[in-house]
Amino acid sequence: MKIEILGSGCKKCTNLAADVEQVAKGLALDFELEKVTDMTTILDYGVMSTPAIVINGVVMSAGNVPSHAEIELLLNQANNTQ
Amino acid sequence: MLIWFSVLADWLVYDLLGLSSQNQLGQAVHFFVEDTTKIFALLIVMIYAIGWLRASLNVERVRDYLSGKPKVVGYGLGSGFGAITPFCSCSSIPVFLGFTSAGIPIGITMAFLLTSPLINEVAILLLFSLLGLKVTLLYVLTGITIGILGGALLDLLKAERWLQPLAAKAYARGQLSTATAIPPGQSSTQAASTMGWQQRHQFAKSETVEIFGRVWKWVIIGVGIGAALHGFVPAGWLEANLGDGQWWSVPLAVLMGIPLYANATGVIPVLESLLLQGVPLGTTLAFCMSTVAVSFPEFVMLKQVMQWRLLALLFVLLLVSFTILGWVLNLV
Numbered sequence: 001m002k003i004e005i006l007g008s009g010c011k012k013c014t015n016l017a018a019d020v021e022q023v024a025k026g027l028a029l030d031f032e033l034e035k036v037t038d039m040t041t042i043l044d045y046g047v048m049s050t051p052a053i054v055i056n057g058v059v060m061s062a063g064n065v066p067s068h069a070e071i072e073l074l075l076n077q078a079n080n081t082q
Numbered sequence: 083m084l085i086w087f088s089v090l091a092d093w094l095v096y097d098l099l100g101l102s103s104q105n106q107l108g109q110a111v112h113f114f115v116e117d118t119t120k121i122f123a124l125l126i127v128m129i130y131a132i133g134w135l136r137a138s139l140n141v142e143r144v145r146d147y148l149s150g151k152p153k154v155v156g157y158g159l160g161s162g163f164g165a166i167t168p169f170c171s172c173s174s175i176p177v178f179l180g181f182t183s184a185g186i187p188i189g190i191t192m193a194f195l196l197t198s199p200l201i202n203e204v205a206i207l208l209l210f211s212l213l214g215l216k217v218t219l220l221y222v223l224t225g226i227t228i229g230i231l232g233g234a235l236l237d238l239l240k241a242e243r244w245l246q247p248l249a250a251k252a253y254a255r256g257q258l259s260t261a262t263a264i265p266p267g268q269s270s271t272q273a274a275s276t277m278g279w280q281q282r283h284q285f286a287k288s289e290t291v292e293i294f295g296r297v298w299k300w301v302i303i304g305v306g307i308g309a310a311l312h313g314f315v316p317a318g319w320l321e322a323n324l325g326d327g328q329w330w331s332v333p334l335a336v337l338m339g340i341p342l343y344a345n346a347t348g349v350i351p352v353l354e355s356l357l358l359q360g361v362p363l364g365t366t367l368a369f370c371m372s373t374v375a376v377s378f379p380e381f382v383m384l385k386q387v388m389q390w391r392l393l394a395l396l397f398v399l400l401l402v403s404f405t406i407l408g409w410v411l412n413l414v
Contacts, residue, residue, distance in 0.1 A: 008175060008383075039175055039248055039386060048141045048180035049173045063140060063173070064288070 001078060003033045006042045006062075007051035016051045016065045023071045029079060084120060084211065091116035110313025117212075117305045117351055122298065124211050125204065129293050132203045133286030139167055141177050144194070149184045153237065156190040161229030164197030165222070168289065174380070178387055182249060185256035188241045193233030196400075200225040200375050204297060208350040213357065220411065221367060228371075228403050235399065244392035246385075300348035308355040315359065332408035335365050336401055339372025349373045368408030376400050 003020060007013025017035050024031050036042065036054075045054060049063030053071075055078040066074070091112050095101050101108035144163045151159060174195060181191040201222055209218040242253050349370050356366045381393055388396075 008173075039179060040251075042176050043179045043183065043248075043252060046180070048145065048176045050176055062142075 001029065001031050002056055003031050004036050004054040005033065005051060006036045006045065006047050006054060008039075009035075009037050010050070012065055013051040016053070019065070019068060020053060020071055020075075023068055024075055027072065027075060027079075029075060087116050087120040087123070090119060106313045110309045113312045114305055114309040117308065117354075118301060120211065121208060121301050121305070121351070124207055125294055125297070125301075126290060128203065128207045129290045130286045133168075133289035134282050136166060136168060137282040137285040141167060141173070141180070145181055145184050145186065148181070148190060148194075149186050151190070153187060153190065153234075156187065157193045157230040157233045158226075160186075160190040160193035160233060161197040161226045164194040164229055165201035165226065167194075167198070175383060175386055178384075179249060179252045183252035183255045187237055188245075188253070189233035189235075189237030191233075192236050192241075192396075193229040196232050196375070197225055197229030199380075200228065200371060204293065204347050205350065205374070208347065212350060212354045217363065217367075220363075221370075224367070224407050224411075225371070228400075228407070232396075232399055232403065236396075239395070241392055241395070244389040244395075246387050246389060249387035297347040301351065304348035304351035308351040311352070311355040311359060319359075329409070332365050332368050332412065333401075333405045335369035335408065336372040336404045339369045339404075340376050340378075340401075342373050362412045364408040364411030364413075367411060368404045371404050371407070372401070375404075 003024065005013060005017040005020060007016070013035070017033065021033050024033070042050070042052075045052070045059055047054075047059060047062050051065065052062035053060045053066075053074060055074070058078070060074045060078065061070075092103075094115055095108060095112045096103050099111070101111055103109065103112070144167050148156060148160060148163070178191055178195065181194070182188065206218060206222065209221055242250075245253060353366050353370055356369075357363065376397065381397065384393060384396075
């Protein structure tokens with residue numbers, strides 16, 4: 001699956017990217033992770049509060065850094081609908 | 083209730099550390115201990131309480147609410163929401179673009195973004211506990227007024243002329259379609275209106291941890307400077323040099339505030355000392371607003387969506403309004 005972390009590159013966004021990567025590895029998912037800082041892309045997703053998690057083109061969370069358990073839930077959810 | 087912090091400081095500083103209440107060092111340390119403990123306790127309680135109340139408010143809902151509102155009420159609403167909506171300053175750009183592409187006029191968006199750093203729960207709480215109700219109300223009113231007038235002025239000048247291509251595209255998109263420009267299903271990814279107790283608690287808790295983690299060191303620095311001013315600058319020296327009657331002291335305070343980029347948490351404890359030393363209220367508040375609202379990193383970030391001309395205009399606008407504010411408040 002394709003995971004994108006949207007954000008301007010602030011500390012929260014870097015933290016979130018690291019968290020998501022760790023959880024996804026823990027779940028042994030097949031994934032690629034990309035950090036998106038380009039504002040046009042962020043705007044196209046309709047996201048206003050960063051950091052946000054986008055999985056396979058769908059905005060899963062925005063404006064906060066979810067806990068590991070919540071990230072796991074999001075990843076499983078996206079994995080099942082694939 | 084707040085007297086307990088003074089009692090605590092008495093005990094710690096005079097009894098435990100054995101410092102004298104008569105000399106400057108003892109007084110400065112006492113001031114420092116009393117203020118830091120008081121501010122820390124208030125911060126934790128208040129950030130949690132406010133987080134609880136505003137858990138279900140987010141920029142997406144504000145945008146949906148503001149789009150399509152007439153300008154006359156829009157500036158006031160934008161400024162008011164700017165004061166209460168929680169959002170990280172690193173989100174300023176996406177918020178600007180998101181509002182603009184939803185067809186919200188630049189002025190209303192800027193009213194939101196201008197008021198946001200000036201007025202926040204931490205600033206209000208500190209002002210209220212350290213400087214009292216009157217100063218807090220004055221501060222909030224002037225902050226909101228600056229947001230409203232700044233926004234209205236930018237619209238009058240047709241500020242949308244000076245956007246960067248990226249933002250101009252968002253603006254064009256917003257003008258094409260009206261309030262329905264928001265793609266359905268994307269408007270609120272976070273669970274919206276109905277929030278349970280558990281979720282509110284979670285949000286309030288994480289806000290408290292996050293904000294406190296960010297500001298505690300500023301409190302220590304701010305109170306430290308305040309304590310030094312309190313204990314070591316001779317009484318009357320500041321008053322004599324920055325007191326009433328010197329018109330230039332207000333613009334000077336505003337200019338000094340620019341490079342001193344701190345957040346409100348660090349500045350307000352310093353204000354307390356400045357006021358105690360006899361610096362007039364207008365000069366003090368102008369200094370505070372300039373420090374909090376005008377920062378170079380923030381302006382460099384806005385460069386992504388605004389051309390230099392608009393940025394410069396904004397910069398001058400803020401400096402002039404803080405100066406006028408200072409003069410007016412010094413008169414009353």
